[in-house]
Amino acid sequence: MSHQVQIKRIEGNEDIQLPQKMSELASGFDLYAAVSEPVTLEPGRRALIPSGFALGMPAGLEAQIRPRSGLALKHGITCLNSPGTIDADYRGEVKVLLINLGQEPFVINRNERIAQMVFQEVPNVALEVVAELAETVRGAGGFGHTGRK
Template sequence: MSEQYQVQIKRLPGNEDIPLPAKMSELASGFDLYAALADPIVLAPGERALIPTGFALAMPGELEAQIRPRSGLAFKHGLTTLNTPGTIDADYRGEVKVLLINHGSSPFAIERKERIAQMVFQRVPQVVFQEVEELDDTVRGTGGFGHTGTK
């Protein structure tokens, strides 16, 4: 049996009709998020917008929520999320919003209650930095961007 975490969710006023995040299949890792727009918006090609979801979260300190694109919107329309994955920290209590961009060639209309992204929860390890004078050597060394391939 997998671990379970209690995550509190608060529906924000005026969004009683917006579905709460939901998995679309039994083994889905992501919870679909819905647009809580007062009025539809149209994203022109290259345009971006911050889309409200109508809820806020409180989760345990060992979790983060990652906001990721929906593959169908990305493939069919070129609609994706910027800052992917977006991170919702455990101490954030504001409305969860999704930063969408239209990379497609046609305008895309976003309606109220439309599924716009997905939210995946991840454990966050507690990390303590240890300052050192030198780092262990590896085969890769300081090779960075493009170091391991030709394309």
């Protein structure tokens, strides 16, 4: 199924690359930093990085912001609250919350690839309040209840 998603450049960011897939079968669109000047991300620090665009998505679709594997492996740069969710009714600038989990400062330059965006369908879910839930073998076990393997 194909979805039409609108994209709008934020004024002053005409030079910023719009999201794009880097290969034919890629699931994610690379996002680019729309910083006005280089941002140095010290180890353990985080920063909200603008992308230079806003989206108009139809109902039933969300955009997820995810780390780029190369930045994570080589520099320890990843996204907090990953995946970040862009809801279909949000019309503000898409921003990426990056953190430096590496050992060295990392400089984010204008138009540098910083994250990826994956679109997902969102099912229409209705919550039903009940007095009891159906029993399962697992029950309420969670957070390591099956032991270390």
